[in-house]
Amino acid sequence: MIHQLTLLFIGGTEIIFVLFIVVLVFGADKLPEIARGLGKGMRQLKDATNDIKQEVTKSAKENNIIDTDVTKNINDEIKKVKDDLEDFTGSLKRNK
Known part of the structure; x- marks a missing residue:
């Protein structure tokens, strides 16, 4: 039985097609740079959400809400x- 890769309801074929279009539009030279920028952006978003969670939890504990x-x-x-x-x-x- 063959299992297809699905990510956010997108199959493996669609992912390959999107990657092909990205390579055509930006070129192979820019792909590592784009991926690096996306990675940094995702990391900043994750850090920001963790900071917000910690602040909310800290505030709730100080006020005996939790x-x-x-x-x-x-x-x-x-x-x-x-x-x-x-x-x-x-x-x-x-x-x-």
Whole structure:
């Protein structure tokens, strides 16, 4: 059975076609430069979102808005359900 690469509901053929168009438009010389710029932009976005999360969490803890014990218990329960679901879906995938 052949599994196709899917990324954001785009198949492997579409990704190759888009990459081909990018090479035609920008040229092979500029691809590393473009990829580097995209990588830096994504890293900055990730760092900014992490900073915002930390500030919100810090502010909530200072104002006693977040009960860390309750959130920890909820996260533990979510992890248990997730593990159970993965075990269940794993057994389904093996039986195909």
